[in-house]
Amino acid sequence: MPVGRMLPCAPFCVFWLLDGGTYYMKIDNVSYRSVWVDTDDGWSVHIFDQTRLPWSLDILRLTERDQVAHAIRTMQVRGAPLIGAVAAYGLALALRHDSSDEAMERDAALLAATRPTAVNLGWAIRRMLTRLRTTAVADRVAAAYDEAGRICDEDVIQNEAIGRQGLELIEDIAARRPGPVNIMTHCNAGWIATVDWGTALAPIYMAHDRGIDVHVWVDETRPRNQGASLTAWELGRHGVKHTVIADNAGGHLMQHGQVDMVIVGTDRVTRTGDVANKIGTYLKALAAHDNGVPFWVALPSTTIDWTINDGVKEIPIEERSGREVTHIQGRDDAGAVTAVQLVPDGSRAANPAFDVTPARLVTGLITERGRCPATADGLCDLFPEYV
Numbered sequence: 001m002p003v004g005r006m007l008p009c010a011p012f013c014v015f016w017l018l019d020g021g022t023y024y025m026k027i028d029n030v031s032y033r034s035v036w037v038d039t040d041d042g043w044s045v046h047i048f049d050q051t052r053l054p055w056s057l058d059i060l061r062l063t064e065r066d067q068v069a070h071a072i073r074t075m076q077v078r079g080a081p082l083i084g085a086v087a088a089y090g091l092a093l094a095l096r097h098d099s100s101d102e103a104m105e106r107d108a109a110l111l112a113a114t115r116p117t118a119v120n121l122g123w124a125i126r127r128m129l130t131r132l133r134t135t136a137v138a139d140r141v142a143a144a145y146d147e148a149g150r151i152c153d154e155d156v157i158q159n160e161a162i163g164r165q166g167l168e169l170i171e172d173i174a175a176r177r178p179g180p181v182n183i184m185t186h187c188n189a190g191w192i193a194t195v196d197w198g199t200a201l202a203p204i205y206m207a208h209d210r211g212i213d214v215h216v217w218v219d220e221t222r223p224r225n226q227g228a229s230l231t232a233w234e235l236g237r238h239g240v241k242h243t244v245i246a247d248n249a250g251g252h253l254m255q256h257g258q259v260d261m262v263i264v265g266t267d268r269v270t271r272t273g274d275v276a277n278k279i280g281t282y283l284k285a286l287a288a289h290d291n292g293v294p295f296w297v298a299l300p301s302t303t304i305d306w307t308i309n310d311g312v313k314e315i316p317i318e319e320r321s322g323r324e325v326t327h328i329q330g331r332d333d334a335g336a337v338t339a340v341q342l343v344p345d346g347s348r349a350a351n352p353a354f355d356v357t358p359a360r361l362v363t364g365l366i367t368e369r370g371r372c373p374a375t376a377d378g379l380c381d382l383f384p385e386y387v
């Protein structure tokens, strides 16, 4: 695992300097993953506090199971693949206190229940348990760190492969006509939502790095504004041209020929190709369908739920606090980060955090093994071991 040192950086942030890190994403020439372990600091686990971005780049040092659970629930760490990876480390931290069978099963269940929709979370915990149940109690802590590290390494490899698969789609459009390739995305499925690279953004980063003229329409993604605060931050850091838009602007831009393709990430895909993603994705897919705009979904195979067929009926949709709708966080002109109330006192708010886009509206899936139609046959061709 990467090791390094903390460097205080006035006024708001600290940077973690990796010794010889080889990771793709760089901030001010420093390589990062979105989660790492410091073996020189008691094997503590480190993440970026995503609730503080884009105003400040703060690193959280996690040493206890409950800190990890809190980070996932409050979305200090978020993004389907990343919460799986961080939860895996959360189990390693928990086992340091008690690695008995009983404690391990209890801690695993607690971590797996921190958020309901992203299937990567349950997948990562099940994978940890599969290894740890056959590991001697005395060896479990070391095995848990090792397995969590493997989950992270595999996520990076998968996302890079997704990037290459999606890049071909962007290259095709770029080859057909001059001018920028205009790509719309919803929420944040970039490197900070995964261990590295991202899913929906990986092809965009690769296209940009190869000199293709890309421009990204970034949905703000109310109510948590992952697009406005995280995707715009990532793209800006990487020098990718982008424009933040109100969520409601997408259909209009598609009607006027200003969107060549949509690429989104996902939190869970059924074996039949239905796609759960951040609330509002379904409306974008409907608009894309009506306007003949290709609608692609990028995902690692860890996001496929092979146990269910009907996403609308079977995928649990997280209902979050109404305060995320009634209030909005931002930075005022004096530089203070603050939350302000948008609605009248007494108005109720509902906050379903995800929706399901039926497979019929999805042009195709971009996976680490290739692209396929959003159908059971399409997925089974790529992943025959799950048939």
Ligand SMILES: CSC[C@H]1O[C@H](OP(=O)(O)O)[C@H](O)[C@@H]1O
Pocket (backbone or CB within 6 Å): 078, 079, 080, 081, 186, 187, 188, 189, 190, 193, 194, 198, 199, 200, 226, 264, 265, 266, 267, 277, 278, 353
């Ligand atoms: C590759 S991230 C997939 C997915 O995760 C996000 O959810 P959240 O911000 O609630 O953790 C979002 O739906 C992204 O598209």
